[in-house]
Amino acid sequence: MQNDDLTDADYEALSNLRYTxxxxxxxxASAAQLEGLPAQQHQALLAIRGHRGAEAMTIGALxxxxxxxxxxxxxxxxxxxxxxxxxRNADPADKRKQTxxxxxxxxxxxxxxxxxxxxxxxxxxxxLIDILRGLHPDL
Amino acid sequence: MQNDDLTDADYEALSNLRYTxxxxxxxxASAAQLEGLPAQQHQALLAIRGHRGAEAMTIGALxxxxxxxxxxxxxxxxxxxxxxxxxRNADPADKRKQTxxxxxxxxxxxxxxxxxxxxxxxxxxxxLIDILRGLHPDL
DNA sequence: ACGATTATATCGTAATACGATATATATCAA
DNA sequence: TTGATATATATCGTATTACGATATAATCGT
Numbered sequence: 001m002q003n004d005d006l007t008d009a010d011y012e013a014l015s016n017l018r019y020t021x022x023x024x025x026x027x028x029a030s031a032a033q034l035e036g037l038p039a040q041q042h043q044a045l046l047a048i049r050g051h052r053g054a055e056a057m058t059i060g061a062l063x064x065x066x067x068x069x070x071x072x073x074x075x076x077x078x079x080x081x082x083x084x085x086x087x088r089n090a091d092p093a094d095k096r097k098q099t100x101x102x103x104x105x106x107x108x109x110x111x112x113x114x115x116x117x118x119x120x121x122x123x124x125x126x127x128l129i130d131i132l133r134g135l136h137p138d139l
Numbered sequence: 140m141q142n143d144d145l146t147d148a149d150y151e152a153l154s155n156l157r158y159t160x161x162x163x164x165x166x167x168a169s170a171a172q173l174e175g176l177p178a179q180q181h182q183a184l185l186a187i188r189g190h191r192g193a194e195a196m197t198i199g200a201l202x203x204x205x206x207x208x209x210x211x212x213x214x215x216x217x218x219x220x221x222x223x224x225x226x227r228n229a230d231p232a233d234k235r236k237q238t239x240x241x242x243x244x245x246x247x248x249x250x251x252x253x254x255x256x257x258x259x260x261x262x263x264x265x266x267l268i269d270i271l272r273g274l275h276p277d278l
Numbered sequence: 279a280c281g282a283t284t285a286t287a288t289c290g291t292a293a294t295a296c297g298a299t300a301t302a303t304a305t306c307a308a
Numbered sequence: 309t310t311g312a313t314a315t316a317t318a319t320c321g322t323a324t325t326a327c328g329a330t331a332t333a334a335t336c337g338t
Contacts (some may be wrong), residue, residue, distance in 0.1 A: 004258075014185060014257070015185050021160065050151040050154025051152040052151050110150075129268055177294085198316085209317070212317090213319090214319090233303075233316085
């Protein structure tokens with residue numbers, strides 16, 4: 001790891017990358033908040049909805065996807081169930097597991113949020129790609 | 140905003156994007172933690188170091204860059220000063236302002252972290268660009 | 279069947295950003 | 309110049325949320 005070839009431009013570019021990501025996260029959190037959803041709850045809904053594969057989403061799989069501890073996912077899901085966005089169902093095949101499903105309410109909110117995010121990403125992506133290319137010209 | 144053309148693939152791609160970003164943030168937070176720095180303190184150091192322009196970084200400018208309230212930046216900087224990473228200096232031109240500078244300790248830590256991040260981004264960037272392109276084929 | 283593992287849950291704690299508010303300095307209009 | 313307003317930073321109490329430690333139930337391997 002040759003540290004000595006770091007230039008001012010490297011620090012500036014990395015700072016710009018983080019600033020750009022932060023603005024995206026901030027946009028996302030604000031959009032979710034307008035729908036009455038804390039950011040992490042929105043991420044959970046997206047992870048459940050965007051989950052591919054035949055098997056339904058579980059608490060443990062959600063934890064992996066969100067990079068949080070399983071017991072944190074438990075708490076997150078509890079909040080979502082309390083707010084009426086998610087239903088918990090015991091997995092008949094493995095009674096330890098709780099399979100998760102979105103309610104109609106969640107589907108509606110998530111559809112609006114996702115559409116807004118795709119629009120935002122359309123604006124964001126070119127800038128992001130430029131910054132990434134600036135950091136590694138060979139991309 | 141035509142919501143009705145959202146496909147399963149859209150949700151999945153957006154979910155994948157967030158997962159990828161999350162892993163980058165997680166890598167970053169872990170790397171900072173190994174250096175003894177909470178993630179947000181690392182971001183503050185990077186923002187100060189990556190700040191371009193003749194004028195020195197101030198609390199207010201840092202707040203803008205980190206997308207936090209000015210009084211939250213005050214608290215963040217207080218933690219950094221207490222930990223010996225940043226020095227506060229009254230701006231002679233405007234005595235309301237506090238200009239910020241990195242200590243030698245911070246320079247060393249930040250150099251190592253930045254090098255590690257550039258390496259990580261080299262791996263991350265292609266996947267990220269693919270996902271962004273998948274969301275908007277015209278990129 | 280039983281010990282080990284997996285999945286989920288509970289509770290107290292810690293970190294950190296915010297709201298409300300305060301103080302000092304600067305700017306601008308009359 | 310003076311007084312009102314705006315700007316920059318600071319303080320304190322609070323709320324959110326993920327975590328550590330721990331617990332319980334179900335499943336699996338031998």
